[in-house]
Amino acid sequence: MESLLEIRNMSAGYEKKVVLSNVNLTVNPEDFIGVIGPNGGGKTTLLKTMLGLLPPIKGEIVFNESMREGSHHHIGYLPQVNRIDKKFPITVFDVVRSGLMSRKRLVGRYSREENERTADLLQKMGIYALRKKAVGELSGGQLQRVLLCRALVNQPKLLILDEPNTYVDNKFERELYERLRILNKDMAIMLVSHDVGTITSYVKTIACVNRNLHYHPSNKISTEQLAAYECPIQIISHGQIPHTVLLQHDH
Ligand SMILES: Nc1ncnc2c1ncn2[C@@H]1O[C@H](COP(=O)(O)OP(=O)(O)OP(=O)(O)O)[C@@H](O)[C@H]1O
Ligand SMILES: [Mg+2]
Incomplete structure (x- = not known):
């Protein structure tokens, strides 16, 4: 198996609630998949x-051997809503370093290599100056950068970002997408966003998620195709990208 993972005929959701059915998706090492769809679509x-935080209700996800690292999968994750307790007195450096999941010891010191790797990443992402700050003192955009570093510090083969542009300004958003483009040389990326107009100039393919998953093997998508995929979302774009707006309609 050359792909990183294959989702086969999967249903997913919660106790007594199936949210997604019949999902099939293959993620390859060079993929950059934009995941779009209406609120509550799944x-x-x-x-x-995919992260193993929820068990599939039906079907399976088959991971490539190279994706395994102990009991974990080699996936970096930037969650949609960050659950960091704002009052928790943990520093930026410690949050980023906590992403090193290969560590089996629960106590003990981090190695010099691990500390250096953390510091290098903070430098590269332009937040080294913040390293001693408590995360509770950060702005939303700064916190997003820190959490992105945490998702990256373990050098994942797949990076999953759930609406990373929610708290950030346009400048950071552009920087983020440019950085993702570079990171995509080394890892697969799945990026959830409602800003379809912008992400289509960065992603390579599109997955429309609305109770089902429709995979669109190109980054160009028309309003007609979105309608055919039952993916009622608005296309709003900034700058040079052609502007198309879809009407929201209920199912
Ligand atoms: N922990 C949970 N228990 C039960 N139902 C849930 C839970 N989390 C989400 N749901 C339901 O599952 C459905 C899909 O939610 P999900 O969060 O996957 O949508 P989404 O596509 O990510 O939406 P958004 O664009 O708003 O982030 C919704 O109907 C939601 O209410
Ligand atoms: Mg969501």
């Missing part, structure tokens, strides 16, 4: 199931 549910 995007986050899909990601959580």
Whole structure:
């Protein structure tokens, strides 16, 4: 198996509630998949199931051997809603370093290599100056950068980002997408966003998630195709990208 993972005929959801059915998706090492769909369509549910945070209700996810690392999978995750307790007195450095999941010891010190790797990443992402700050003192955008570092510090083969542009300004958003483009040389990326107009110029393919998953093997998608995929979302774009707006309609 050359792909990183294959989702086969999967249903996913919660106790007594099937959110997604019949999902098939293959993720390859070079993929950059934009995940779009209306609120409540099941995007986050899909990601959580891929991460093993939720068991599939039906079907399976088959991982490539190279994706395993102990009991974990080699996936970096930037969650949609960050659950960091704002009052918790943990520093930026410690949050990023906590992403090193290969560590079997629960106590004990981090190695010099691990500390250096953490510091290098903070430098590269332009937040080294914040390293001693408590995360509770950060702005939303700064916190997003920190959490992105945490998702990256373990050098994952797949990076999953659930609406990373929620708290950030346009400048950071552009920087983020440019950085993702570079990261995509080394890892597969799945990016959830409602901003279809913008992400289509960065992603390579599109997955429309709305109770089912329709895979669109291109980054160009028309309003007609979105309608055919039952993916009623608005296309809003900034700057040079052609502007198309879809009407929201209920099912
Ligand atoms: N923990 C939970 N228990 C039960 N139902 C849930 C739970 N989390 C989400 N749901 C339901 O599952 C459905 C899909 O939710 P999900 O969060 O996957 O959607 P989404 O596509 O990520 O939406 P959004 O664009 O708003 O983030 C919704 O109907 C939601 O109410
Ligand atoms: Mg979501």
